[in-house]
Amino acid sequence: MPLPRLARGASGRPAAAPRVRLPREIKVLLAAAFVIALGYGLVAPVLPQFAASFDVGVAAASVIVSVFAFTRLIFAPTSGSLTARLGERKVYVSGVLIVALSTGACAFAQNYWQLLLYRGLGGIGSTMFTVSAMALLVRLAPPDGRGRVSSAYAGTFLMGGILGPVAGGLLAGWGLRVPFLVYAAALVVAAAVVAVMLREPRNAAGGDGTAASPPMTVREALADGTYRASLVSAFANGWATFGVRMSLIPLFAGAVLLAGPSTAGLALAVFAVGNAAALTFSGRLADTLGRKPMVITGLVVTGLALGAVGFTDNVPLFVVLSVVAGFGSGLLNPSQQAAVADVVGNERNGGKVLATFQMATDAGAILGPVLAGALADRLSYGWAFAATGAILLVSALVWLAFGRETLIREPQLQQRPDGTA
Structure with missing residues (x-):
């Protein structure tokens, strides 16, 4: 199936999205x-x-x-x-x-x-x-x-x-x-x-006396490669940013960097700072450049940053990598959720589809600390964080291979000199 083409301006670049009220x-x-x-x-x-x-x-x-x-x-x-x-x-x-x-x-x-x-x-x-x-x-x-x-x-x-x-x-x-x-x-x-x-x-078909559109089923959504890729990246995101980050980073700061709780707290805080910085523009880019490139970029940035955390031996680098990981997460999340929203669409109730998407995130958040913690106990923190980074990078490859671009923008009409279309 060919990817939908984005509207482009006279310069050949993607057309700027109009301000949405x-x-x-x-x-x-x-x-x-x-x-x-x-x-x-x-x-x-x-x-x-x-x-x-x-x-x-x-x-x-x-x-x-x-x-x-x-x-x-x-x-x-x-x-x-x-x-x-x-x-x-x-x-x-x-x-x-x-x-x-x-x-x-x-x-x-x-x-x-x-x-x-x-x-x-x-x-x-x-x-x-x-x-x-x-x-x-x-x-x-x-x-x-x-x-x-x-x-x-x-x-x-x-x-x-x-x-x-x-x-x-x-x-x-x-x-x-x-x-x-x-x-x-x-x-x-x-x-x-x-x-x-x-x-x-209300459903688009429900306001004029016609039958309302039936809710979307999970089977229907799974037929779309973008939704399947979103489940994989949601699991990876839950594993890394909601699970391993919250559980292993404080332990790593104390056991390897020999730093106190304040350093662990600082790492979590600067992750939020990086996340907030990316959120200021990542949603707009997802609505102009497309969902897929933003998702892949976010997964790669977060994966590389968190994967490198386990090999740091000083606090400043540890903090910098935490900021970068937060930035990558801020690139990923809005685009990933927008892609799932594109699959569901405005006309149908997507409760079951969205619940499955949330379950993928929660499953990663629960399994990540347990399995990565076991790796840290048996091998090292380096292996635990490297495995976390690898899971994020693999999910980026899944998106690259199976995810389609779901953003479809109507071509903007060209204005004649007299103001008519």
Whole structure:
């Protein structure tokens, strides 16, 4: 199948994408995303300490963090089915309220097992609003603005995630339970705003009395090479940036570089800085140059940077590579999500398809720390990070071989001197 041709200007370069006016519904989603990310950052710093306050060990305290990701993974298919059956808006609001209730319940947990149960239930709500939010963005974003919408959404989450831990640390001074109560209240407000201001998207064929378009099935999506390549790169991205980066970089800083927790924290912070820098323009490039070149570039940059981390022997280079890896991740994510959105399209509910895409990311985030950690124990940190980089580079090759360019821009009409087309 020939690749779709991009519109080109008189110079032969890809034509600049027109400025896309974001629908009001997307602005509502961006505001809600900021509140959710801010609140998640509120509880993230205190959650392990709160678990440890019930006189459990480090491993048990860490399970409190992992159970959230685990329940997200196993409930993702159900979230996709609910989104396809009930509609994006209802599932989104329900998911946010479930997280609000579970977070509020955490504040009143009387023992470790209650905290574990309540936190696990929060993962169910989290995957509900994550899948439905992705489906809403796919349905509401203009086709030639999906890269910018994905970039804006990721940037909003990133900003909330950076500010949240700072506020959470301050609130913890009032007690470890207080951040949970504040987050729960903020989520209720966010759910109320979305319920009032966001309309349920309707199928293109559903507003004139004709039958609505049926939801897209995973089998249909898998017939597209771009979707298959996206699943591979989502797994690799989850393995590297959500798994290995969060688990192995702090350990590497202490064991190999003999640096303290502050250096590990600095590496994670500058990753976010590099990510934020790339997000300022990567979405626009995805809407002009195309999805495929941006995805491949992001995978290669992140893979080379993270693959080299394990062979560093000084802190400055370690920090520089962390910045570069974050930059590569910022190039990858908006373009990858825009490509999946192109496969689904505006006219159909893609809940199951998007849930499978999320599951690939979550699976990588869960397996990455375990398998890379085993490599570090048996061989070395160099092997662990090299394997992580190799997985990202292999996924780039998969995109190169099987991914098609999904961005299709209509040729712009040439203007005659008299102003007519």
